[in-house]
Amino acid sequence: MDVATVDYWATSGRSYLHRASPVAKIVAAAAGIATVVVVQNVLVLAAVYLLVLAAARRARIPLRPFVLATTYSAVFALLLAVAQYAGDWVIPLTTVVKAMTAAAVVVLLIATTPYPQLFAPLRRLLPGIVVDVLYVTYRSVFIVLGVLTDLLTAVRLRGGFVGRNIGSRARNLAAAFGLGAIHALDVSERTYAVMRVRGYSGGLSGERSSGLRGRDAPLLMAALSVAAVAFVFRFQWRALNPYSWLPALIALVVLGLCLALPRRSGEEARP
Amino acid sequence: MSHLHFPDGVLPLWLIGLGWLVTLVLVGAAARALRRADRAHLVPLIGVVSALVVAAMSSEIVPIAYHINLTVLAGIMVGPAAAVLVALVVNVILALFGHGGVTVVGLNTVEIATEMSLGYVLFHGIVRVLRGRPGLAAGLATVLTLFVSTTLMIGIVALSQVAPVDARETGALDPATLSFSDPFGQGLFANRIATPEREPSVAPAGAISVARFAAVVYALGLIGWTIEALLIGSMVSFVARVRPGLLRHPLLGGLEWT
Numbered sequence: 001m002d003v004a005t006v007d008y009w010a011t012s013g014r015s016y017l018h019r020a021s022p023v024a025k026i027v028a029a030a031a032g033i034a035t036v037v038v039v040q041n042v043l044v045l046a047a048v049y050l051l052v053l054a055a056a057r058r059a060r061i062p063l064r065p066f067v068l069a070t071t072y073s074a075v076f077a078l079l080l081a082v083a084q085y086a087g088d089w090v091i092p093l094t095t096v097v098k099a100m101t102a103a104a105v106v107v108l109l110i111a112t113t114p115y116p117q118l119f120a121p122l123r124r125l126l127p128g129i130v131v132d133v134l135y136v137t138y139r140s141v142f143i144v145l146g147v148l149t150d151l152l153t154a155v156r157l158r159g160g161f162v163g164r165n166i167g168s169r170a171r172n173l174a175a176a177f178g179l180g181a182i183h184a185l186d187v188s189e190r191t192y193a194v195m196r197v198r199g200y201s202g203g204l205s206g207e208r209s210s211g212l213r214g215r216d217a218p219l220l221m222a223a224l225s226v227a228a229v230a231f232v233f234r235f236q237w238r239a240l241n242p243y244s245w246l247p248a249l250i251a252l253v254v255l256g257l258c259l260a261l262p263r264r265s266g267e268e269a270r271p
Numbered sequence: 272m273s274h275l276h277f278p279d280g281v282l283p284l285w286l287i288g289l290g291w292l293v294t295l296v297l298v299g300a301a302a303r304a305l306r307r308a309d310r311a312h313l314v315p316l317i318g319v320v321s322a323l324v325v326a327a328m329s330s331e332i333v334p335i336a337y338h339i340n341l342t343v344l345a346g347i348m349v350g351p352a353a354a355v356l357v358a359l360v361v362n363v364i365l366a367l368f369g370h371g372g373v374t375v376v377g378l379n380t381v382e383i384a385t386e387m388s389l390g391y392v393l394f395h396g397i398v399r400v401l402r403g404r405p406g407l408a409a410g411l412a413t414v415l416t417l418f419v420s421t422t423l424m425i426g427i428v429a430l431s432q433v434a435p436v437d438a439r440e441t442g443a444l445d446p447a448t449l450s451f452s453d454p455f456g457q458g459l460f461a462n463r464i465a466t467p468e469r470e471p472s473v474a475p476a477g478a479i480s481v482a483r484f485a486a487v488v489y490a491l492g493l494i495g496w497t498i499e500a501l502l503i504g505s506m507v508s509f510v511a512r513v514r515p516g517l518l519r520h521p522l523l524g525g526l527e528w529t
Contacts, residue, residue, distance in 0.1 A: 003329060006368065033279055033372075033373050036278070036280050037279050038280065040280075069369060070369055072369060072370065073369045073371070076370075076371070077278050079484070079487055079491075080428075082487055083428070095281060098278040098281065099278035102279045102369065102372055102373065103278075103368075103370075106367055106369050106373060107368060107369045110367045110368065118367075129302065129310065129314065129356070130298070132314045133314055133318050133321065133356055133360050134363065135318075136315055136318025137317075137360050137364060138322075138364060139318075140318050140322035141326055141364070143322070144319070144322045144323055144326045148326065170502075173502070174502050174504075174505025174506050175505070177502065178505070178506040178507075178508075178510050178513070180323075181344065181348075181506060181510060181517075182510060182513060182517065184320075184322065184323050185316070185348075187319055188315040188316045188318065188320075189315075191318070192311055192312050192315045192316070200314075
């Protein structure tokens, strides 16, 4: 999982999804998650996954790293899938596809929404201290990753990982991580000083949460329509089961069209 | 292996709800315990420790489906009360990146907060016995903590009744008969979202599934626990030499052990 790449997609994109209001995107993502929770038909789940890929494509997000980001969750879902295997592959496959679809929904949300915009609406739901910590944590992830990367590079350049003595290499690695932890806590002390100087008294300002706008209607309609169709397939399974392939086929065609449509130059989000 | 990587829609609703309920209680208790702490000091400290854990959990060792957690180290550094907030924030951010389901954030918070708090208690208990050897104490605390948290995770799987037979009845396509079970068969809400669905004619087979799940996670976990214990033991040993004060942070009421 490349946090920096996902953040770059969120901040550099200019697509319709990037410009949609965060509240609308959160509602659409919630509809997607609800769909994943309710639906048990692997073909319908696959259809939702393909539609999310199509949306990602339209948002100018490179598909290969996006798909890789969604398969990250599949690796862990495999543990459960192995436990569920009882002679046929459909149930384990459903679990894996559920994991990938839910991951695709939330990754698309965060890949099209800069984190200050994403966390701003949460202030209405969560205690202020939790939202403040979310802001600081998200920002600190990049600092910590940078510190650790620099330290590991320094250890490597000084020959810390050379030789066949695994114990020595492991000690150097642990020392680098330990030093990274100390550096990270130094960062927290500096942040504390900055917050004091700036008069922090509870509540980082962040961005104000904007409400729904007229241009969000297509996004909301699309997300709620997909959820509604999936729900109907779930609850009218007896009648619709023979047609389970239809949503998957339609989603495949939509994705194919999105892949075939020419992209305007200069709008491609690059990692 | 310390927390649930379950996708959304696998666990029953009552369990997910229970996880959120316990999380709310824990967050409330933590906020109360920390109310006298300087918030300007608390927010960056919890944020940076959370970032450390997020960074560690983002690096997966793919062949064994394991990632370093650093939860015990985080627990040692911030103490049990702040650990609850760290656990919540870490899980929210990980869920945003598709690492575990969104709906299971509550359960994962309970799991990781337990792990951090237990790690804190065990470390401070063991280090009093092994005076002068904080690295060894941290390693032992890590193994014990991860064993307990993994067992807790298996317990949650058993509670959830995730089993092949149960899952079959949730409506997934059966390739042999091309049939689904009736989601309305036992009433409008008798689907897995509200209650675990089971047709009377089919015997539950949860034990088989849980046994296999336990075999997999214990087998892979043993490798992961060893790696994690070595890493955390060495890290704590290093930090204890360089900056021992960080292991008993006065802000959060850490215990004296040297």
